[in-house]
Amino acid sequence: MPELPEVQTVINGLQEKVIGKNIVQIIEHRAGTLIWHTEEHDLGSIKAISRRGKYIIFVTDKEYKIVIHLRMTGKLIFEKNYNFKTAHCRAEIIFSDATKLLFNDIRTFGKIEIYKLKDRIKALEELGVEPLSEDLNLKYLKEKLKNKEAPIKNILLDQRIIAGLGNIYACEILYRAGVKPQRKGKRLRNKDIENLINYTKEVLEEALKHNGTTISDYRNIDDKTGEFQKFLRVYGKEKCNCGNEIRRIKQAGRSTYYCPRCQKK
C-alpha cells in the first residue's frame, strides 16, 4: 500500500496521538504479524516516532524500538474505544489509558517487530539514501547506476538504492523526467539522472503536502484519505496530457504506466 509520503502522513498523525502513551500490552490476532526479538515485554512509553524508508519506528523510554512495515495493505488506526474491532485486525497495541492502536492488514504482509533500542536491524541497515535528504545527489546516483543493466524503473523500486519509493511514485517520477522506464540504468545521461533526482524530490514533496495518495483503501490515522491521486499524471491513466495513449507494461512483476511520446530519454 503505502510509499514514503503515505508512511510519513501516518507518522504525522501518530505524533499527536500516541507520544507519551504507556504501552501495557501488544496483542497478536494473527500468527506471524508480531515478532519479538526480546524476552522483555514491558516496553514503557512511546518517546519518539520516526521513519526510515517505508518503516515506522517507535522508540520507548525503556529503550526498546517497535518497527512496523505496512507493506501493501497495512493500516494503523488510533482508537479511543477499547472494544472497537475491525475485520482484518492483526494486532493491537494497548495503552494504559484504554486507548489503542489497531494494526489492520487485509493481505497480512505487514509486520510489527520489537527490538532492544541498541539492536542492529539488517533490513534497515541495507536501505539506501533518504530521497528527500542531501544524500540523494548526482554523485551518489551516478555511482549506483554505473554498470547497471536493470531498467531504471526497477532501480527506482530498489530500496537498497533509494529508500521509500514504490510503484506509483516511480512511475510519476519517470514521467516528469521524460525518461523511458525500460532504459537501462547505465545508459542514463547526467542530465537525466539530475532530472530524476529533482523530480523525485518534487513529487514526494507535493505528495506529502497533500497527505499522500489514496488509490483504493489507504487511510491515514484518522481514516481520512490523501489527496495526491488528483495530481497523478501517468499512474492508472489512459491518456497523457499530450493526447497520446498511456501504455501499461509489466516490469519486475508490477504495472508500469508511461507515455511512449513524452518518455523517450
Added chain:
DNA sequence: ATTGCTTCCTGAGCGC
C-alpha cells in the same frame, strides 16, 4: 554481484 521469477495473502472487478 546482479537480475528476475515466485511467493506470501485477501478481496475487488471483470467477462462469461
Added chain:
DNA sequence: TGCGCTCAGGAAGCAA
C-alpha cells in the same frame, strides 16, 4: 449467482 481469471502503494527468498 458464481466461476475463473487478473489485478493491487511490497519485498524476501531463491535460482540462473
